[in-house]
Amino acid sequence: MPFARDLAAHGDRTALITPSGEVTYRALAERVAATAERLGRARRLVLLAGANRAESLVIHLAALAGGHPVLLVPGDSTSTIDALTAAYDPDVIARPDDHGTWALHERHRTSAHTLHRDLALLLSTSGSTGSPKLVRLSHDNLQSNAESIAGYLGIRQTDRAATTLPLHYCYGLSVVHSHLLRGAGLILTERSVADTAFWEEFRAARGTALAGVPYTFDLLDRVGFARMRLPHLRYVTQAGGRLAPERVAAFAELGRKSGWELFVMYGQTEATARMAYLPPALAHERPESIGIPVPGGSFRLRPVDGITAPDTGELVYSGPNVMLGYAETPADLALGRTLEELPTGDIARRAPDGLYEIVGRRSRFIKILGLRLDPHRVEARLEGHGIHAACVGDEDALTVVATGTADADATAVRRLVSEGCGLPPRAIRVLPVSELPRLASGKTDYEAVRRLAREAGSSAPAPGGDDLCALYAEILDRTDVTEDSSFVSLGGDSLSYVEMSLRLEQVLGVLPADWHTTPIRRLRAPDTARRTTPSVPRRGLRRSLETGIALRAVGIVLVVGSHIPVFLVQGGAHVLLGVAGYNFARFHLSVGERRERLRRMGRSIARIAVPSAVWIAFALLLTREYDLANVVLANSLFEQDNSDPEWRYWFVEALVHFLAGLAVLLSIPWLHRAEQRAPFGFALALVALGLVGRYDPWGLAHVRFHLSPTVVFFLFALGWAAARARTAGQRLGLTAVTLVTVPGLFPGEQTLRTFIVLGGLVLLLWVPALPSIDPVNRVAGVLAGSSLYIYLTHFQVYPHLRDHSPVAALLVSLICGVAYGAMATRLTSGLLSSLQALTRRSRSAHRASLTPEAARGG
Template sequence: MIDRFGPLSAPSALPSPRITAPCPRPPVRRQGVPFARDLAAYGDRTALFTPQGEVSYRALAARVAATAERLGPARRLVLLAGANRADALVVLLAALAAGHPVLLVPGDSAGTLDALTAAYDPDVVARPDGHGTWVLDERRSESAHTLHPDLALLLSTSGSTGSPKLVRLSADNLQANAESIATYLGIRDTDRAATTLPPHYCYGLSVIHSHLLRGAGLILTERSVADAGFWEEFRAARGTSLAGVPYTFDLLDRVGFTRMRLPHLRYVTQAGGRLAPERVAHYAESGRRAGWELFVMYGQTEATARMAYLPPALAAERPQAVGVPIPGGSFRIRPVDGVDEPDTGELVYSGPNVMLGYAESAADLARGRTVEELHTGDIARRAPDGLYEIVGRRSRFAKILGLRIDPRRVEAILEEHGIRAFCAGDDDTLAVLAVRSEGADPARVRRLVADGCGLPPRAVRVRTVPELPRLASGKPDHEAVRRLAREPEAPPGDATTGDGLRDLYAEILDRADVTEDSSFVGLGGDSLSYVEMSLRLEQALGVLPADWHTTPIRELRGLDARRPARTPGRIRRPRRTLDTGIALRAIGIVLIVGSHIPVFAVQGGAHVLLGVAGFNFARFHLTAHERRERLRRLRRSIARIALPSMVWITFALLLTREYDLANIVLANSLLARDNSDPEWRYWFVEALVYFLTGLAVLLAVPLLDRVERRGPFAFALALVALGLVGRYDPWGLAAVRHHLSPTVVFFLFALGWAAARARTTGHRLLLTAVLLVTVPGLFPGGQPLRTSVVVGGLTLLLWIPALPSTDPLNRLAGILAGSSLYIYLTHFHVYPYLRDHSPVLALLASLTVGVMYGAVATRVTRRLL
């Protein structure tokens, strides 16, 4: 039987699974995990912050109860495709509350789901169907398995995903570990934690459990911390805590996290692998200055989640330690052959959160407790101050040519030389993967490793890669290290592969630090490179999401796998679209040049381009990066516009003598001028440079920067209001060429900015009304056609993100849009020589020369900047 769950549409209307059973079932017996049963006790407190709205504990508990009733009183094995979504969380909590064992698997891995379904034959499978609808597939009404009464949850071990080896956890394990974590973190019912890690990973799941235990809120998000949208959600929900593995902190470094202003943040937690001591100290000190604490933690899936934590007061002083046992837990050091240091050996943990044991087949689900204490496999040292330090991994030690090698120590040696790498022992050789973008030369890496370990160079196999391989949890994928190290260096990949996409980003953005988690905006992409990037990506992938510019490469790479399969015997060509902003830039520049020649008389293109410029400014410059990085990128974009403009105008002055120094330095609009036509030709470039420079000054003010981040649309709307004052020029600042004056036309730029920040139909209706009221009357003599072009173009930008297109049209639009600035600069000095002979030829020549100048200017400014 298959039942479908509708997505959460509003916090006040939580849809429950539709009951299709032929007769009512008995009430669910009171069993299972206490914190999952007791959600209603927190009443109207907010439990979930979702993209669709807030959900109270009362509403969440009602939906959990309805789903538990749907699952029935007879215990069944429920396989759940995990995701940080309300639908998945409801199924998880319902099963835990009603005592149904849950096999939690990655929701984004069809291979893992299929493998574990085949291995464990679940009675119920809960998964998304690909259309935003959750599917509950009841394969049988009673379990086909003997399920031990204590069994509550099955999780993959940290080193595997599709492997049938699972960790068996009890209801007591889950409750005890959630209580311990909530105790040492001091979680309050006012806390709000973001789901920065996947729920099928024990660390991510422990964040959910410990906060629900205390009636705190969860910011349910599937965005990466490298995504500007994540920080918008976090700030809007007044987030108080973040959890991360070492790789999460790499991403936080890239977005300038330690310089962000997050006034409600109370603490940050780190686990899932060793974070370099100097980075622990750095984050601890950053937190002290900003008012939040850093908790370094240590755990394993076999201990439900956590075994130790480092008190924040000691993080800066003892960054190499994992700390002390969690409340209710204890450690002992077990001697290990070959380890002779005092108080050093294998770390063994005891506590109520130690797993029942492993499962390797469905028959093991009937087994009770087979493990009393956890042999962690980690080599640890108990320091004189009572803190524990992890100094190696017993299972990762390799014996190579008779020498005992600790790959973890090798990684630390390379890290001291600024090289990020993963290592793994492989029979008679040591496999090393190092990050190529950090300048790691294989010969140098081999020499450093050989010298540090006493191995001959021939026993060290090195390969450089753009990004280190990780499991879904963010932990190192050591099996991939061994496999990749055996392969030769690969040539540049096809554009649809991970390497190919990274190569494409590196080529267009001229960056050497592109990784799987890089995004166009995160790498500093702007409106000048957006055109080429979007068109090249669409050619490679066939389809692009509207937010591709903020989407990490690893997610874009997955688009190809999600396309519908081809119908046998037919070639299915993906429908091509063209970004509306690109279309308007291409059409706008053709209208400008064609009207100046004239080939036709359709004006308004330049004013439309001002709106598009504001739209792109909001998309590419108002990112989640800290203020200094925002301003650095903005200064770079100003230079990319101003320098080619000043160079060309200087050339035009020498050629025609029609301009003066004010034109060269883009100051014509600032001085008292007459109505001479040549002097006003570059009004558009001047206005754009003025706007960007003024906004750079504005956003350099910390208070205004914070205000913009907290209320993006409201801030843009305030600028629209300010621009409308200039539009009607009450102080007579635009005495000459009113409709070309920067103070008058700024409102169009601000409207474009607001259009990019509009998130609701109400926002767009408001901006449309402003357009319809304020654009008429802008141009001398009314000019209804020109007014219609501006209103129509910007309305299109507001409401339609992409237009249907074709490959040839996309290529042509991409060339014109990408070169629109340069065509605008050069066309005044091309068409006069040809228009009397052939206006159409003059148009084509003007476009061609502009494209050529753009190609040269782009290369030169890229080198300079």
């Protein structure tokens, strides 16, 4: 295959940009040649665990160059690898070993199969289900498809495309092949476009091309793609399912303004990825169209019974990229071409301007979240488990109408379907019925099933079980969790990350430092597990504990214990301010889109202010020690005697004031952009601003200056900067600032208090996690997760017990705070959910009032 054999012809041009450095075409050719020699001259069937890594790509190219048919499977799905190994008995399996080192596992020295001379690649059309039905592709299919795509995209040697899609997916593979054909560069990455680090890598590599499925474009909206400065970006491609016409038009217009082109494409695995594309110049005028056939291909419309509209029928494609045929058993690997043209199963219309439009599907095959599946196979799988069901679906969800399915059984049904077809649980809706709707003939009435699905609404129930998606859905109270979601993308914040990190650590082992921005798919991947799990298997209770969680737990114990007092070790609350700044940067600023940042800040303010105001109002009625300024968290704005009890809630007020002020600050577009361009520099500027308040040259602070928000803001800013520090030099500089500015904060000689604050901030800066054991993690998780509520409530709890037993006063204070936290979390979450639902209904009603039907009164 020319593009795999002729890599050296591109010389010292950059072929791959990887996390560990760049690889030239000459070096890549040498690695491919060495691997091809290991595979040998005799053709063998090679099962390759696909991954967006240099090792996987080298093996793929070596097999193609040496004439070995490749069975390309998802590298993160052990069940798929096992199923297809059992079904096809590959001669060689290429995958990482237990230590993460890629290896060729030879199972047969000579092939156990008769392999047709044209056979080059075997791909699944059904994702990671392990279905034995595969698409057989030839060398000519791959070469002609790469040439066609490179031609209409106008790929140049200077282009650099990011691998935003998996290698085992035909669309992702076509990006690789077409760019290698032209001697262009590939930015090899496994990061999601929702990850801030992806865009740092893309800019650094001068990326020119992005590829995405419809869900990718949803993520682009979330991260503020429209506001990004990507000076080298030349084109964006979309395939893998229908993108709504209004979205096509919007992205086409964005591209026009930003200097890049949008290519909307249509294809199937059976056509080696691409059959049609919409020329960018027409994307704004004809966004509903799939465009014209790719170079070398052609369409015809085959009549369909019951369809009488002119120029409408089943779309049939012809071209050199049409597959050889399907394979369902090893014997099929000996077959040559079994079809000359490809009936797509789509009903299409040819418009007067020559462009094609998809208007429906001929069969019941459906595509959900870019994954094509056959509902009949899902029903057969459930039937095999004694469940009678009928399945229908749209682009977003599969609805399973099943008989006799109670709530508990619905979870089991959802899991069975998810395991069988590869859909995430959140995209599967289970509806229990006493009997399936039937036609007079006794056959299932699928139109009635569709009506049931429509009536059930568009929200899929939260997944259950021990799946990571279910874990995220449970803790974050979300029903839209997918394998591409991350803690940050789902709106996780400092109040939920404690439970999330500890639960994940129990499931996965030691977590990577960037777990909160890592998609679930990568967290569950075998290579991630190998990177994040200790080299020596853990035994018994050994665990690790994030430093931020440990500081929150210890800090709140120090606060309560010193107030009783059980001991006098002050400084815990000031350490908690630094941790708050650290978490603010991690969870709010990892989201690139400005409106989403502000929405999350507002939610965090509500989650702090609402339970605080409720409890302080209760304390006001109970003790009369407070006033309305405390209830509205504004006491620190007024001059007070430093011995007044009103100052007890200075910490909560400071947090709310900081978040509100920063929400206003970052709502200003140019400041938002400045923070995104220079995250660490922006944080340092805030540290400098905080130091003005810290040293108070104009004497504006209250008497009790070390509790005033304006004075302690620099601690919050130091925590923020600690989260943004990426290099040892940045950490050293920040450490120096901390060591110079914290001493002298507290009045008098308070050496221990100063060292407590210094130690907490330095730990936060240099030590991501501490060794621990499981019982300690459990206790720390509860205390850290409830630290705000313990702080709120302990002033009203410990006075009743401290004279009898200070230790008992401490324990009861902690327990009461945890209990109030559980209640307050439910209260606040319910309130926010109700407000969001009300907002959605209001928007829906407003949109409905603008439709022509509404204007006509019907």
